[in-house]
Amino acid sequence: MELDNLKEIWNEVGSNPVQSNNNEQIAEMLNKSSQSPIAKMKRNLRWELITVILLFAPIAIFYFFAFEGKFSVIAWMYIGLLIFFAAYFYYKNKLLSEMQCAACMVKSNLELQVKTLEKLVHFYLIAGTLMVPLLMIWLWLILYNRLPSVQNSFHFWPSSEVSFLKTGLAWTVILLFFSIIFYYINKWYIHKLYGRHIAKLKSILNEMEQE
Numbered sequence: 001m002e003l004d005n006l007k008e009i010w011n012e013v014g015s016n017p018v019q020s021n022n023n024e025q026i027a028e029m030l031n032k033s034s035q036s037p038i039a040k041m042k043r044n045l046r047w048e049l050i051t052v053i054l055l056f057a058p059i060a061i062f063y064f065f066a067f068e069g070k071f072s073v074i075a076w077m078y079i080g081l082l083i084f085f086a087a088y089f090y091y092k093n094k095l096l097s098e099m100q101c102a103a104c105m106v107k108s109n110l111e112l113q114v115k116t117l118e119k120l121v122h123f124y125l126i127a128g129t130l131m132v133p134l135l136m137i138w139l140w141l142i143l144y145n146r147l148p149s150v151q152n153s154f155h156f157w158p159s160s161e162v163s164f165l166k167t168g169l170a171w172t173v174i175l176l177f178f179s180i181i182f183y184y185i186n187k188w189y190i191h192k193l194y195g196r197h198i199a200k201l202k203s204i205l206n207e208m209e210q211e
Helices: 002-015 020-031 037-069 072-099 107-146 148-154 164-210
Strands: none
Touching: 037 072, 037 164, 072 107, 107 164
């Protein structure tokens, strides 16, 4: 029923594009309640940002003061990640807000925005998946070089029987295995937060295109 009403309004826009009231009706149809796809994605985005801040900020503070500040570089790394996520969330939130703009509610423009949003989500999937193994490797190198006392904890065999290269290769295989698992978990998570809502918007646009 909602889709039929949206098609009817959009057909009116196509025959008389100067009527701004039609654009407002379309915007209302897509964003009229907290259960709309765009509203849900904006809400999920806010919760994600809060979660990232609550996770990364304490870790950054810890490494600034722990171990007499020897690992402050790790703290700066987490601050850098916070800035990256904040910039990403800001850009995505701005895009979602533009999709709620009644004056900008043109079908071709909305299609372009949905494609841009889809690319952003795909980038988020790849970047989020790669971030975990790269972060672990980077932390491992720092600990290995700055804390010689823990070097043996990274070895699977007595140090006399294994080289640094073999140990690194063993950890690479482990990281690769868990990265593949994390990729599918991350894919499911992102689809739940954004993918299914983007699919709903695309289905509306595709059905209207067929009309």
